[in-house]
Amino acid sequence: MSKNLALLAFAATVVLTGVSMAHGPSSPAGEAGARGRVTRTVQVQMVERGGRMLFEPAEITINRGDTVRFVVKNGGVIDHEMVIDTPEGNQRHKAAMERNPDMEHADPNAVRVEPAKSGQIIWRFTNSGTFEFACLIPGHYQAGMHGRIIVR
Numbered sequence: 001m002s003k004n005l006a007l008l009a010f011a012a013t014v015v016l017t018g019v020s021m022a023h024g025p026s027s028p029a030g031e032a033g034a035r036g037r038v039t040r041t042v043q044v045q046m047v048e049r050g051g052r053m054l055f056e057p058a059e060i061t062i063n064r065g066d067t068v069r070f071v072v073k074n075g076g077v078i079d080h081e082m083v084i085d086t087p088e089g090n091q092r093h094k095a096a097m098e099r100n101p102d103m104e105h106a107d108p109n110a111v112r113v114e115p116a117k118s119g120q121i122i123w124r125f126t127n128s129g130t131f132e133f134a135c136l137i138p139g140h141y142q143a144g145m146h147g148r149i150i151v152r
């Protein structure tokens with residue numbers, strides 16, 4: 001293999017690794033929900049308060065099989081995002097965002113919301129367990145921006 005081909009193969013590996021980190025149609029936390037099949041709406045606020053960044057509520061209980069429309073309102077003055085995943089998935093994704101803060105995602109389990117705007121995620125919870133929602137913009141998780149989703 002020539003040096004150029006080897007480099008190309010390396011680049012392809014990097015790209016493929018990136019793709020496998022994005023979320024396909026499903027993950028252990030569930031799958032993209034259908035707009036017409038929403039069974040429940042949950043309001044989530046993103047707030048900045050006293051030097052902390054928080055989601056309110058910080059714990060949400062869901063029944064397995066529910067298709068939930070999360071209406072996510074950013075009450076702060078900077079962008080925030082909400083990403084639903086396993087805690088491990090969020091940690092991997094958080095590390096990737098620390099390496100590449102401008103990383104954009106169009107994944108069905110995530111939404112980025114500008115100040116004073118609302119966004120939504122429609123997600124179907126196919127498995128019971130404890131999952132996590134988090135803002136993975138560098139520094140925000142550490143400032144408090146994560147919560148638990150308990151699916152029973």
Ligand SMILES: [Cu+2]
Nearest residue numbers: 080081135140
């Ligand atoms: Cu944030």
